[in-house]
Amino acid sequence: MSTHQIQYTDQQYKDAAIRWLPEFLLMPVLECKSTLQYMTGMPGITGKVKLPAAESNAQLAPYKSNRSSAASTDLVFRQLETFEGNVSEEFDPQTVATLLIGRNTPSLGDGVKNVPSTKLVLGSVMKSIGKHLHDSLFTAKRNANGDTTADLFDGWATIAEAEMAAGNISKAKGNLFELDEAITSVNAVDIAKEIERSCDPVLRRTDKFLFCAPEFYDAYCDAYLLTHNGVNYNKQYEQPVLEGSNRKTTIVALDCLAGVKEMFVTPKLNMLYGYDNLSNASRIEVNRFSSWMLTLAAAMWFGTQFYSIDRRMLNVVKLYEKPAATNPGTSDTGTDPSDKG
Numbered sequence: 389m390s391t392h393q394i395q396y397t398d399q400q401y402k403d404a405a406i407r408w409l410p411e412f413l414l415m416p417v418l419e420c421k422s423t424l425q426y427m428t429g430m431p432g433i434t435g436k437v438k439l440p441a442a443e444s445n446a447q448l449a450p451y452k453s454n455r456s457s458a459a460s461t462d463l464v465f466r467q468l469e470t471f472e473g474n475v476s477e478e479f480d481p482q483t484v485a486t487l488l489i490g491r492n493t494p495s496l497g498d499g500v501k502n503v504p505s506t507k508l509v510l511g512s513v514m515k516s517i518g519k520h521l522h523d524s525l526f527t528a529k530r531n532a533n534g535d536t537t538a539d540l541f542d543g544w545a546t547i548a549e550a551e552m553a554a555g556n557i558s559k560a561k562g563n564l565f566e567l568d569e570a571i572t573s574v575n576a577v578d579i580a581k582e583i584e585r586s587c588d589p590v591l592r593r594t595d596k597f598l599f600c601a602p603e604f605y606d607a608y609c610d611a612y613l614l615t616h617n618g619v620n621y622n623k624q625y626e627q628p629v630l631e632g633s634n635r636k637t638t639i640v641a642l643d644c645l646a647g648v649k650e651m652f653v654t655p656k657l658n659m660l661y662g663y664d665n666l667s668n669a670s671r672i673e674v675n676r677f678s679s680w681m682l683t684l685a686a687a688m689w690f691g692t693q694f695y696s697i698d699r700r701m702l703n704v705v706k707l708y709e710k711p712a713a714t715n716p717g718t719s720d721t722g723t724d725p726s727d728k729g
Contacts, residue, residue: 413688520537527543594636600639673685
């Protein structure tokens, strides 16, 4: 088929948006699967939902017929909130269709060739939405007046920083570990061991992830090669399991954590994200408002939260920050080095 023969009517695009609505609305989340596979999704969430976690100090003691103790079980609630976001994206259907279908037809498999082109075109727009969502998973900060995905919701790092500022994540509470040196390809393994040993005993014996930036994982692999070169079980460069964790901690390097000042040690079930692609509140429409362009308008919901910030579920690792340089015109004693008197 020659490219000039590719023609799709407005109605075909509208029909495609209706027919594959659930798939299109799920596509941004699927585009984040490289990261969200390590988290726990909660579909169908529009707005706020309270997440109860029971914390108890009940104990089994030597038998006494008159034993009675005060209630020691508390319900702690955290709130997962998803926010409605929308997009209105203009695209030239002819150009996109030509790029997706016309140029690539000889190399497309039979399964892809049988997929309606309108679905591929609309899907390409929705995947772009997913890319921006992925980049903001940890760093997004809710700003109702904003115009980007980074303004839609509070990401996990933003939530953690707010809890640190409120004193709910702290060294005293046992859910914060602060590094006192920068991570290098020499000390990364030792620092990783310190992080593991700083976790609560319950968290240590739990299968969990160390969520970090790619830079830390690279430094860890380099350091591991240096420090374990003579160990006969060191057969490969990549070391996804943290040394000294009894194979309970897997290192997960995420590019969306690059530049973030924290790392997170926690199990999968504690990293929650809510979304909606099922209710009438989420929708996609395609309309023509100009001669050559179609507009895809979509609305959907997304948000993140920790199920618990208790030390038995979460250990936030605050990276070392180099102190600000002192004024070179003064000495540590506060005197001017040029003053000879």
